Amino acid sequence: MEKILNFERAEFDARVAAVKTEMAKRGIDIFLVSEPPNLNYLTGYNAYSFYTPQMAIVALKHAEPIFVTRFMDTTSAKITTYLADDNIRGIPDEYMNSTTLSAYDFMAGVVKELGGEKAKIGVEMGGYYYSARAHADLVRALPLANFVDADLLVNWIRLVKSQAELSFMRQAGCVADAMVERAVDIAEPGVRECDVAAAVYHQQISGTPEFGGSYDSSCLHLCVGERALAPHSAWTDKPLPASTIINFEVHGLRHRYQVNLSRTISIGKPSPAYQKFSEIAIEALNAGLESVRPGRTCSEVFGAFSQVLARHGIQKNERIGYPTGIGYPPSVAERTASLRKGDKTVLQPGMCFHMMTGLWLDDRSITITQPFAVTEGGHEDLTTTPRILFVK
Structure with missing residues (x-):
């Protein structure tokens, strides 16, 4: 059976080692990883099975993670992960959607096999796929263990991308560029909104002549x-009217690495006031980007953006950016740093953000944004779409 691995084994080993180092600092013996992006990051696993119970069990004293998933999905695990077959475990089907059995009893059995009956066990309490029922069942099945919240442990490690990851982010950016180009091309008076969406989705999956795309972690926003x-x-x-504003956000994918990009289209000539509004938004976006460099904080980037808006009497209280990388539903954001006031996270080369500087005021809005990677000397744009208001 041919393996589909997008990274060298050494890169996966380094990721697992970094997680184990952080586990040891916190005194965690075993870490139950449930978030799909984190499962992909640590093992390479990629299949649409995260709606059922599945976990990677990382133990300090066990070299590889043990991946536990529904039995029928173990084939996907054998194809998309580097793990030895012995470290891939299938949960019998009778545990799925059962009113009497819990898949987490099966997982607890694997924990016991690793000597974790009385261990300090980390879990992702804030994860989208770690339910209250999952936690209750694990606590019941492992009554002598000490459960602690290790939410975002992997996420903070994922925040700095490797060169191989950055390569996929650039490719995802190319797909996002193609999607925006398609949206701008097809948006005309009389064209149905759903037909614009369909064309953009076709481009998303088709990708570019060099490489194909994939499904995203969110839906297309077409406002x-x-x-x-x-x-x-x-x-x-x-159907689109003869005069209107369209704000849209696309998501380009390459091997689960996602780049978000937003633009605004004016159907019909915009008013002078709206044209000026777009110029202010672009000026603020550019100021934020120009302030990006290693050693600066997220809050300082937000400040550079906000100073431009303030000169024009506009205030934005929401964050203007979030980190991106591996994307699975329901969210691409890594739930760590934010480009907003008060966030003291220090920028490092390899971090990737979507500078989402959309402005939604009472009577007007605009979404001209820029995904970027932090570099040694500043930032690298991950897309090439012009930062302009498109007029049709």
């Missing part, structure tokens, strides 16, 4: 007319 005053609206089947 038209009054719905452009909200940041996360979906499309309708209404």
Whole structure:
């Protein structure tokens, strides 16, 4: 059976070693990893099975993680991970959606096998895929263990990307560029919103001539007319009017690495006031980008952006950026640093962010954004789409 691995074994070993180092600092013996991006990061696992119980069990005294998933998905684990077959365990089907059995009893059995019956066990309490039922069942099955919250332990390690990861981020950026180009090309008066969305999704999966794309961790945001005053609206089947504003966000994917990119299209000539508004938004975005360099804090980047807005009497209280990387539903953000006031996270080369500087005011909005990677001397744009207001 051919393996599908996107990284060298040495890179996976380094990731696991970094996690174990942090576990040892916290006195954690065994770490139950449940978040799909973290499972992918540590093992390479990639299959749409995260809606069922699955975990990577990382033990200080066990060389490789043990991946536990539904039995029918063990084939995907054998294909997409570097793990030895003995370290891939299948949960019998009778545990799935059962009213009498818990898949976490099966996982607890693996923990006991690793000598973890009385261990200090870390779990991702804030994870999207670690439910209250999962925690309750594990605590019941391992009553002598000491459970501690290790949420974001892997996420903070993932924050700094390797050169191999950055290569995939650049490719994902190329897909995002192609998606924006497609949206701008097709958006015309009379074209249904759903047909614009369909064309963008086709481009997302098709990718570029060099490499294909994939499904994203979110849906396409296509905010038209009054719905452009909200940041996360979906499309309708209404035709585009002769004069309107479209805010949209696309998500380019390459081997699960996701780059987000937003732009605004004016259908019909914008008013002079709106054109000026777009110029202010772009000026602020550029100021934020120009302030990016290693050693600066996220808060300082936010400050550089905000100073431009303040000169024009505009205030944005929300964060202007979040870290991106491996993307699985429901969120691409790594839930760690934010480009906002008060965040003292220090920028390091290899960190990747979506500088999401969208402005949603009472009567107007605009979304011209830029994904970037922190470099030794500043930043690298991960996309090449011009930072302009598109007018059709």
